[in-house]
Amino acid sequence: MPRKPNVVVTKSNHLVEATYALSLAEQRLLLLALARVDSRGPLTVGICHTITLADVMEIYGVSRPQAYELLCQVAQRLYARSVVIHGPFPHQPDVSLIETRWVASIRYQDGQGALSIVFAPDILPFLSQLRERFTSYHLKSVASMTSGYAIRLYELLVQWREAGSRTVELIWLRERLQLGGKYPNIRDFKNRILNPAIEQINAHSDLWVKWEQHKRGRVVHALTFTFGPKADPKPDTQHPDPAKSKPVKPKVTRAYIEQHAQPGESWEEARVRLQGLIDQGKAPA
Structure with missing residues (x-):
């Protein structure tokens, strides 16, 4: 592809x-x-x-x-x-x-x-x-992704990418997704909305994510998502192929961003620009 x-x-x-x-x-x-x-x-x-x-x-x-x-x-x-x-x-x-x-x-x-x-x-x-x-x-x-809910959840998570976790009230999340009276049962919500969205984020995006629920008594009232960037595949160190070796991509750390940020550029804009250059093999030295 x-x-x-x-x-x-x-x-x-x-x-x-x-x-x-x-x-x-x-x-x-x-x-x-x-x-x-x-x-x-x-x-x-x-x-x-x-x-x-x-x-x-x-x-x-x-x-x-x-x-x-x-x-x-x-x-x-x-x-x-x-x-x-x-x-x-x-x-x-x-x-x-x-x-x-x-x-x-x-x-x-x-x-x-x-x-x-x-x-x-x-x-x-x-x-x-x-x-x-x-x-x-x-x-x-x-x-x-083939689920609109997966895209929405991805955005809500990547908004907090620096924290690596986010807790939201279930009522708040349902309102943001404008579910109304759809899937009032938590089991249906998990099966129709939450689990498919998590699967798609893990399968198709640059993030891995897992979640846990919080209860008041027997009622689920909040969800905590833990997430982070996916690790690059590990190279075959036992039988390296020099012809296929690639330069190591730099990590977009805070120090790297501060070193290569352009004048007037916000931290987030610099992070996105530098990650794009790295993906294209054009990372600044």
Whole structure:
């Protein structure tokens, strides 16, 4: 399978922890559009973010008919979706909750096999001019997942990647996933939501993850996730092949980031940039 390109998704932590429900296909289209946004650029209303059939086929490894369906039918559904963003908001201290559509408009370019997405104005502060409290990750880390819940859980975990663990109230998690009355029984929740999501994160992403539950009496009230980056496969030290030997990739430690960060670059932006260079074999010495 061809190697997926290093496309980075960046969003405010407010958006990572927002309440919404999207299908897998809707999430895939949205993430492609998010990856087109300059997270450090100015807040500009009306900017078009163009996605092509080739983009969809390359990132997600789907056929041309599947990519066409994503661009046309799925885009129409995404246009109707909304998201609830929870405060407090530094830029709007008197507002406690924002409900908005993701998308203000979609512009189809059938002759070019492409469409352009314009994000809603109330979404822009959570996508642009981000200097702190944001999360970035490589789109390839979730591109092979086949569960929208797995993508959501991955984002909630990678937001806390430095801590390596996160405890969430079950009620809080259900609300963020906008489950409503679906899967009220904890066994159903585990079988239909949690366990498949964990399996996919472990199988397809750059993280390993395990979890445990916490009870009050006989009722599960919280979940703790422990996670970290997957280790690189160990080389065969007994029968090394000099022709296949590769240079050792540097680890993205705090000292390495401080040494190679660019002026004006946040710690998280430097980490994502350097990891991308390492993945491409272009790591600074």
